[in-house]
Amino acid sequence: MVQFQQSRFDTSFAALSDATRRGVLERLGRSDASITDLAETFSMTLTGMKKHVSVLEQAGLVTSEKVGRVRVCRLGTSRLEHEAEWIERYRQLWDARFDKLDKVVEELKRKENNDER
Structure with a gap:
């Protein structure tokens, strides 16, 4: 299970790591x-775009089907829920660390102000 999820995360994050692919997802969010x-x-070649779409399809973020002579793309079934949960855990961890740092800084400021008096 852990290995499957790690592989899935790797595929999802690799797909999302490219600005063009993120743009494709944004575009498909508006319409097929x-x-x-x-x-x-x-502004790219058909071959280049097919490669981007293929990466997105492997991650489950996009599906495509041939309709006549045209390949139509739409958002896939992956809603990135597990990936978002994983990111959220680390966001909470970093928020807690920054809160502790804020307390240390405030304490140092208080001590500095007391020393000046």
Whole structure:
């Protein structure tokens, strides 16, 4: 189970690591689009866009189907819930660490002010 989740996270985060792929997800969030439309939107070749879509498909973030001679893309079934939970745990950890740091800084300021008096 842990190995499966780690592999899934690796695939998801690798897919999201590229600005073009994040842009494709944003674009597909508004409406379905063909590979040709996506390639034109991002000023790239069809081959390049097909590679980006393939990475997104492997992560479950996008699905595509051939409709006649056109390949139509839409958002996939992955809602990134597990990835968001993982990120949230680390956000909470860092928030707690920064809260402790704030307390240390405040204490140092109090001591400094008392020393000046």
